[in-house]
Amino acid sequence: MTNSSFFCPVYSNLEPFPYFFYLIFLVGIIGSCFAAWAFKKNTTNHKCISIYLINLLTVDFLLTLALPVKITVDLGVAPWKLRIFHCQVTACLIYINMYLSIIFLAFVSIDRYLQLTHSYKIYRIQEPGFAKMISTVVWLMVLLLMVPNMVIPIRDIEEKLNVGCMEFKREFGRNWHLLTNFISLAIFLNFSGIILISNFLVIRQLYRNKDNENYPNVKRALTNILLVTTAYIICFVPYHIVRIPYTLSQTEVISDCATRISLFKAKEATLLLAVSNLCFDPILYYHLSQAFRLTVTETFASHKEMKTKDEKSSCENNA
Template sequence: LIKTFRQRSTFHIYMMNLAISDLLCCLTLPLRVVYYVNKGHWYFGDFLCRISSYALYVNLYCSIFFMMAMSCTRFIAIVFPVQNLKLVSEKKAKIICACIWIFICATSSPFLMSGTKEVGNKTKCFEPPSGTDTRKLVILNYFSLVVGFSIPFLVILICYTGMIWTLMVNSGSMKKQKSMQTKAIRMICIVMAAFLISFMPYHIQRTLHLHFLMKKGSSCDDIVYMQKSVVITLCLAAGNSCFDPM
């Protein structure tokens, strides 16, 4: 991306925004690592706690939306190559990227309300609320589950399925052409698998965790186990940055 910075194409614009989103997401992770290494003790103040939580979710869901936009661009280029010149342009790509940033930043703003809290002699951060605040977080979770994960996944799935179908139907007789199409189909399957492995476990586990917190009579050991599982699946979600160049 650095070498091709001066190049201008729709796909390049999405890739640049995706790279920025991934970089900002990764910059928030060291604070979380320090927090969990110190057994859940936050040393960086209330402001950084709020910003760290907010920035992580903004960049996590921006990454998902940019991947969705890129899959749509690929779909149009492969399935509708003639209409591609009219449907896709650099100006439209920039407008879509701006809309994605604004939409995700606005819908993620409730995470700015989640700051530090004192539990015993420890300052906590990234911990789920209790009482009525838990119900609000459950609503926010379902919104992000549907809008931030399920819909983008369905769009990506439809786009890549259409691409695979088109490549298979238009498969030529030349050996070299068939080899290129096979590689393209294999890469599409890898991208879909990476997306699912990265984001699905986190969204499922986070949903289960929140419903578990609302359940009365849960033991401390069970709660700790659920919290640790969410942290592990969050690592998988953050690890998707390694596969984004595909």
């Protein structure tokens, strides 16, 4: 594997991907910090959906820690030890973010459907205590799957430019990496099914109410759900279409050099789409969390009122 990787420049010429990742990082860190401030300012008891969104925000902060390292490595300016650190730690953080995001978005979709249908028979799963418990279980499950990729011992290789993360792994590490990929794909398929089915049921329920007097609100809710569903598909589906053939190229099941290079570029492009959810999540918080929305609205309203008063006072003084 090392010899063929040396002769096949799979991991070279990464531009312009690092610059797009950098743009996503800037927009994402600003949005995430603002969202954290808004959630912290709201001191009321959090409902289930707010608990899931706070977990989603926590996951986003993990991604903001990982992206600067990836950008530095992709630009080719990272020292050798940082490249090893990226392969062992920060690359795994990106995938932890991806699959925790998918799972918590599924929980948000389920909770939204249950709120709309008032399903009292299963009311207990809408209690904050249940949301905290299931969130803890999800974190433990994903970390148990991903963390071994960080801690399994790697092998020493000669320092060189064109090196991929798989080359650092020993046989057991490669096998665990393959297992992780297939389990991750199963997570994606199952929870994507939950998201799409839940959103379809919500849309159907809202569409039934299109003739009542609250139609403008129903239309707005329908538009929001369709936009969220479309954004989810654009962010995560392309990556998972590419991931399995790309993984096969990493293990040289696919050994043709041109094909491997094409699959790597496709993986980077679709990974770019996947991490762009970092930019969309603050918009999601605003539309789905009433507490978050009220905090933002009240803050901007108070700033606008203060500005109006200052302008009025200035005009009176000038007069």
